[in-house]
Structures are given as structure tokens and as C-alpha cells.
Amino acid sequence: MKKISTLLLSLGLLVFSSCEDDLDQVPISSGSVPTFYKTADDFTQALTAVYSSLRYSTAGGYPDRLYNLAETRSDNLYAVADIAGVREWEPINNFATTLASNSYIAEAWNTNYASIFRANTFLDQLATNGTTVDDATRARYEAEAKFLRAFFYFDLVRYFGKVPILDKPLGADEAAKVSRSPVADVYQLIMADLQTAISGLPVSYTGSGNVFRATSGAAKTLLALVHMTRSGPTYGIEGPGLAVNEYAQAAKLLNEVIASGRYSMLPSYTNIFSYTNENNAEVIFDVQYVSGGQNLGATYPGQIVSDDLFTALRIPFSSGSPDARFASNNLVNSYPTGDVRKAATFTLNYTNITGFNETRPTITKYLNPSLRGVSRFDWPINFIVMRYTDVLMMRAECILHGAGGTQADVDNIVNQVRARAGISGTLTGVTMAQLMEERRREFAGEGLRWHDLVREGMALTTINAWITQDDVKRRMNTIVPNYVIYPVPLTELTTVPNLYEQNPGY
Structure with missing residues (x-):
């Protein structure tokens, strides 16, 4: 099993913990620029700590956030507690209007901004003190940090719509003056960072100790998803969709990932998620874990x-x-x-x-009980955050939106996925609705369903129809456009009054 070494993960966790006082910063909080960047090894450790932001937070990390805010919001989970009002996830499932004080929502805002501050600090120090790192490594480190910063901002935009733009480390007084920026402006930073990442990241790495790092394929896949998300409907709110019709740009990037030959569909669906087959040909980017009671295991x-x-x-x-x-x-x-x-x-x-x-x-x-941790x-x-089957199915989605390709291409992709799943027969003339249902079955439990529905303008009709069918406890509210995004956390609204406005509907 290829796995990032426990030593390297521990190193990232050590840096993450020891520098937390310096690096933790949400838009409204105290923060200062650390001074520990002196050697090439310092930069290596600090960048590893930025990656560690994906694994570690008060609620478990990026995968847990997908469960809490995306999968729970979708029609994949009926997350209605046996006893009403005792579980933090239930009001998220129920489309409650009183979510501003929900800890899962606060975690998404705070952790992403703490992670952005780490990336900003790293980039600032790389620019000012980076001569201790050789030129080629310095260019790659910049590309990695910008990939991660784009990743964190994209996560914020999909959940909150407008957010403050911080592209350099700021102290508390400066941060307290930065208001939320239009979604289009946030996307400009995301896309610029990903273009830098695409040009500066390698296709692959050598050595198991680098298996966690972002590649150009990961950056292209993420930028393609950004273009597709921007192309989604606006719902009449300031959310992630801008209706800009960038499916051709997305398809071009996806075709490049496919043509690279670096990835492929595994013959066996279950082997994609096998504990003994990690970092396989299907994986484009993932969050790495090691069990053993060292705070490095997945939650x-x-x-x-x-x-x-x-x-x-x-x-x-x-x-x-x-x-x-x-x-x-x-x-x-x-x-x-x-x-x-x-x-x-x-x-x-x-x-x-x-x-x-x-x-x-x-x-x-x-879950594999036989290989559990402590x-x-x-x-x-x-x-697995990004995998090759998703690239293929996103390409089919772009084709159905008018990007280059044919209906036969769409049918072929969907039928490949169905054949691996053991489904007999083939489909022809696959529609967007059929494609979304195939995506739902393929990626169930991977946190994609809610974002898929939002991106394709299907969130309201699909969720409301499902509520009517499956809400046997009758606790769920009808979803309206405002609920496509979440409220700004209450703590952010009250720390500096009138700096941020609340999202409508909350």
C-alpha cells in the first residue's frame, strides 16, 4: 500500500500545531506573520502544514465537512434524528433558517480561512525569504500553495457565496476592515491561482513521500469544476452559479486530463476504496490518513x-x-x-x-472493520477528493451543455460506468437527468450529490420532490433558493458589527 509516511504526516501535524498561534486566522481575529521561515526545510514543513489543513479541524477535516454540509443537505441522507433537536446535523438536513450558530457551518468558515492564512503566509515568506529554496522547488511550492488556496476559496464560495478576499497575511485590525467580495471577484482569484498551479505543478511525483501533493492533473480537474460551477444557474441569489456558460473551457481541461494517460478506471468498483489499494490509477487527488492513535487517522x-x-x-x-x-x-x-x-x-x-x-x-x-484503528x-x-470516473462524467455533462463532443460520447461514458457496476444492457440518448442519477449512484457517500444538484439547477425540484416522498417524520422545510447557500456564521456577524451582511433567508 502506497501511503504518505507517518513521519511526514507527523511532521506536518507538528508544524500545524506549533505554529497554530501564529497561523490561525479567520477574517476577524488576531494574527501575525510568523518568522520561522529560515531554511529550505522550514518551507517544506510549512507547506506540509497547509496540506494538513485538509485533514485536521474541530469537526474532523475536509471529508467530514462534505458529510456535514453537502451529503447531509442532499437527498442521499435522511438525517432526521430519532429525538428532535439533539443532533447538530438535523437542522442542516431540515433546511432550518436558524443555522447561523451551527458549529458545522462555523467550522467551514473558520477552518477554510485559517487554511487560507497559512497559504498566504507561506506565499508571502516564499517571496521574501525563499532564496534558501532552489528555483525549481520554489516555483513548484508556489504552485502547490496556490492550488490549496484556490481549493479553500472554492469550498467557501460553494457554501457561502460572497466571502472576504484575503490574498496576503493580515493582522486583526486590517482583517476587520475587509468586507465580503462579489462571487465573481472571488472566482477571479481562484482561477488565477489554478492557472499558476497548472503551469507550475508536475504531472506526477517520484517517491512515496510525495504522494499527497497536488499535480497538474488535479489543478486542471479543479479548474474544470470551477468553470462548470460558475456556469450553473444563479437561482436569483449571490451563490456559486453565475450562468456564464464556460462548459467549453471545462471540457478542454477535462480532455487534457484524459489524454495525459496518467489515470484510468479500475476494473473493480470496490477496489477504488480498498484499504490495500490506495493511491490507485483512479485517484487524482486525495486526503491522506494513517491510523494508530497518533491523531493522523480519518474520522x-x-x-x-x-x-x-x-x-x-x-x-x-x-x-x-x-x-x-x-x-x-x-x-x-x-x-x-x-x-x-x-x-x-x-x-x-x-x-x-x-x-x-x-x-x-x-x-x-x-468501513473495513478488520483494518480499523484504535x-x-x-x-x-x-x-478521494477527485477521481478519474468523475472526470469522465463531468466531460459528459459538458457535452450535454454544448461543449465539443457527441451524444455517442456521452452514452459511451455512462455505459462504461454502468458496465463496471455489473448492469446489463446499454443506454442510448442519455439525458442530463439520467446522467445525474448515474452520478448519484456512482458517487454516493463521496459528498458530490448536493453540489451536483446545485450546479445543474436541480436542487429545488429534486429535493422538494424527495421531501414529499421520504420525510416520514415531517420535520423538513421546503427548500427555497436562499437555502442553496448557508448563512454567514453568527460569530462573524457579531465580532465587528455591520462588516458583513447576512445571506437572505437566515
Whole structure:
């Protein structure tokens, strides 16, 4: 198993922790520029710490955030708690209007801005003190840091719409004067950073110690998704969609990733997520984890699973609670006969410790009890952020929006995905609705569904129809355009009054 070394991850965590007082900065907070950048090794450690931002936060890291704010928001999970009002994720699932004080939403804002500050500080020090690093490495380090900064800003735009632009490290007084910028302006920074990343990043790296680093393929894939997201509808709000029709630009980048020959679809769907087959040909960019009780393990595999299921799997990490974010019946029932992805993605039922048979399905795509760590929050499995099948299916999406390609190309991509899943027969004349349903089944549990619906203008109609069908507890609100994005966290509104305005509807 190729895995970033525990030593290197520990190094990143050490830098992350020791510099946290200097580097932690949300737009409104204290912050100062650190002075530890003196040697080439200092820069290597500091850049590793920026990558570590993807793994570590108060709520578990980037994969956990996808579960909390994207998967839970979608029709993939029916995240209505057994007892109303006791779970932080339930109001997110229910489209509540009182989310400004929700800790998951605050985590998304705070962690992304702390990460941006780390990237900004690194870039600032690289420009002023970077002569200790050789020219080629310095150019690559700049490209890596800008890829990460773009990644963090894109995450913010998709969740909050307008956000403050900070492209250099600022102190508290300066940050307290920076208001939210229009979405179009934030995208300009994202796209400029990704262009630098594309030109400065290698196609691949040598050595297992570099397996976590971003490549030009990752930067192209992310920029393609940015173009597609910008091209989505506006919903009449200041959200991630600008209706700019950049599908041709996205398709060009996706075609380059495909033509590179660096990636391929694995023959087996389950092998994509195997604990013993990480960093495989399907992976374009992932978040790396190592278990063993060193605070380097993943928390996301156990994030939406009930204690009862852990007990049923003979995993002694539970307190006996049956509460969980169960998969929606609508999702589970959408899989055709013979689809191997269904068994690979869900535990459909289990018997709990009292002998009760739980029939609500659970997404267990990333659980391997035999290779667990020391707790339910210590798993060794990497989280795949971008994979090759997604590139192919995004290309099909662009073609259906008028980018270069044919209907036969779209059909071929979808039929490749279905054939690997074990589905007999082929489709012709695949529509956007069919493509989105195939994406839903292929990427269930990977945090893509909500963003897919928003990008394609399907969020309102799809979610409201699903609520009518699946909300048996009748706690979910009808989704309206304002709920496509989240509120600005209350702490940001109150620290410097009148600096930020709240998003409408909250």
C-alpha cells in the first residue's frame, strides 16, 4: 500500500500545531506573520502544514465537512434524528433558517480561512525569504500553495457565496476592515491561482513521500469544476452559479486530463476504496490518513454511522446509540438489479445489541472493520477528493451543455460506468437527468450529490420532490433558493458589527 509516511504526516501535524498561534486566522481575529521561515526545510514543513489543513479541524477535516454540509443537505441522507433537536446535523438536513450558530457551518468558515492564512503566509515568506529554496522547488511550492488556496476559496464560495478576499497575511485590525467580495471577484482569484498551479505543478511525483501533493492533473480537474460551477444557474441569489456558460473551457481541461494517460478506471468498483489499494490509477487527488492513535487517522468513516452498527460489527467503539444519518430509501432503491455498487456502498440492515433488527440503510463505503484503528475516529483510509470516473462524467455533462463532443460520447461514458457496476444492457440518448442519477449512484457517500444538484439547477425540484416522498417524520422545510447557500456564521456577524451582511433567508 502506497501511503504518505507517518513521519511526514507527523511532521506536518507538528508544524500545524506549533505554529497554530501564529497561523490561525479567520477574517476577524488576531494574527501575525510568523518568522520561522529560515531554511529550505522550514518551507517544506510549512507547506506540509497547509496540506494538513485538509485533514485536521474541530469537526474532523475536509471529508467530514462534505458529510456535514453537502451529503447531509442532499437527498442521499435522511438525517432526521430519532429525538428532535439533539443532533447538530438535523437542522442542516431540515433546511432550518436558524443555522447561523451551527458549529458545522462555523467550522467551514473558520477552518477554510485559517487554511487560507497559512497559504498566504507561506506565499508571502516564499517571496521574501525563499532564496534558501532552489528555483525549481520554489516555483513548484508556489504552485502547490496556490492550488490549496484556490481549493479553500472554492469550498467557501460553494457554501457561502460572497466571502472576504484575503490574498496576503493580515493582522486583526486590517482583517476587520475587509468586507465580503462579489462571487465573481472571488472566482477571479481562484482561477488565477489554478492557472499558476497548472503551469507550475508536475504531472506526477517520484517517491512515496510525495504522494499527497497536488499535480497538474488535479489543478486542471479543479479548474474544470470551477468553470462548470460558475456556469450553473444563479437561482436569483449571490451563490456559486453565475450562468456564464464556460462548459467549453471545462471540457478542454477535462480532455487534457484524459489524454495525459496518467489515470484510468479500475476494473473493480470496490477496489477504488480498498484499504490495500490506495493511491490507485483512479485517484487524482486525495486526503491522506494513517491510523494508530497518533491523531493522523480519518474520522469521516464513522461520522454518519450509528453506535449500534459498530456494536453489530464487533467494533468496541460505541455507547449504544441507534441514532445515525441513514441513507435515504430513495437513493437505495434507485440502484438497478445486479448493481455491485449497492452492496459496496451500504449496510442495508443489521441486528443491534438488544436483538432489534435495524432496517434503515447506512452508508458504509469506507468501513473495513478488520483494518480499523484504535477508535471509531481513527481509520487508515484516504479520502478521494477527485477521481478519474468523475472526470469522465463531468466531460459528459459538458457535452450535454454544448461543449465539443457527441451524444455517442456521452452514452459511451455512462455505459462504461454502468458496465463496471455489473448492469446489463446499454443506454442510448442519455439525458442530463439520467446522467445525474448515474452520478448519484456512482458517487454516493463521496459528498458530490448536493453540489451536483446545485450546479445543474436541480436542487429545488429534486429535493422538494424527495421531501414529499421520504420525510416520514415531517420535520423538513421546503427548500427555497436562499437555502442553496448557508448563512454567514453568527460569530462573524457579531465580532465587528455591520462588516458583513447576512445571506437572505437566515
